[in-house]
Amino acid sequence: MTFIVEIFPGLREMMNLHPVWVHFPIAFLSVFFLVDLLAAVFRSRALFVVANWLLGLGALGAVVAAAFGLQAALTVPHPPQVHEILETHRYFALNATALAWLLLIWRLLNRGRFWLVGRLFHSLLALFMVLNLMLAADYGGLMVYKHGVGVKAVPAWPPGASGHRHGSAWDELREWMHEIIPHSHAPGHEHHHHAH
Numbered sequence: 001m002t003f004i005v006e007i008f009p010g011l012r013e014m015m016n017l018h019p020v021w022v023h024f025p026i027a028f029l030s031v032f033f034l035v036d037l038l039a040a041v042f043r044s045r046a047l048f049v050v051a052n053w054l055l056g057l058g059a060l061g062a063v064v065a066a067a068f069g070l071q072a073a074l075t076v077p078h079p080p081q082v083h084e085i086l087e088t089h090r091y092f093a094l095n096a097t098a099l100a101w102l103l104l105i106w107r108l109l110n111r112g113r114f115w116l117v118g119r120l121f122h123s124l125l126a127l128f129m130v131l132n133l134m135l136a137a138d139y140g141g142l143m144v145y146k147h148g149v150g151v152k153a154v155p156a157w158p159p160g161a162s163g164h165r166h167g168s169a170w171d172e173l174r175e176w177m178h179e180i181i182p183h184s185h186a187p188g189h190e191h192h193h194h195a196h
Contacts, residue, residue, distance in 0.1 A: 008096050015076045018068035026137055028058030029100055033130045040119060052107055059100040066097050078149045085147070089139035092132045099129035116133050 005012045014020070032054035039047035073086055103125055114122060143149040167175075 001114065006056035008028060013152065016068060016072040018065060018072045019144075019150065021061060021068055022065040022137075022140070025058045025097075025100070028054050028061060029096070029133055031132060032058055033126050036044060040123065052104075055100065055104050059097070059104045062093075062097040062100050066093060069093060072150065076150045078133065078143070079147065082143055082147045082149055085139055085143050086149075089136055089143065094134035094140065096129050096132040096136055099125060099132065104127065 011017075011020070032051050035047055035054060036051040038044065039051050069090065078086065103122065105164065106122065110118075144151060
């Protein structure tokens with residue numbers, strides 16, 4: 001374990017592995033929904049198979065994320081006002097997990113042979129799963145970003161001090177490209193690079 005922590009120093013600072021795992025099912029299940037819709041619209045067997053894999057990986061990842069999430073609910077300190085948010089987050093996350101497994105089992109049992117009504121119902125269930133997933137993510141983000149659950153507090157800046165600020169993203173990109181692309185300057189042209 002020490003070896004892993006040396007490679008990934010951020011893991012050492014984490015109170016729980018839920019934030020590491022939760023992004024996999026969010027990505028897999030969201031992309032599954034889109035690919036599955038494309039498979040239905042274009043009647044593509046190849047896209048249907050890709051959607052199956054995405055759903056399977058998302059369903060497995062959701063179980064792992066839920067297990068770490070349930071452990072976090074018991075072990076990560078949180079203020080009393082967050083408890084209701086935590087309960088709502090858990091409700092939507094477990095709904096999304098159950099729906100992912102229901103969809104996966106349905107797909108495996110019927111091997112992709114959908115009647116039109118079954119296909120529509122399947123797509124509605126998939127949409128409902130994604131909505132639950134989005135709500136779970138939103139409530140999880142609310143706990144972290146508003147209430148600081150599971151993260152260390154950022155030290156307060158001393159009065160009168162300002163934090164390090166960057167220019168716009170375009171300014172940063174332009175400066176970076178200027179640094180990596182070979183170029184020459186006209187005589188008398190002053191050129192300044194600043195370090196961060």
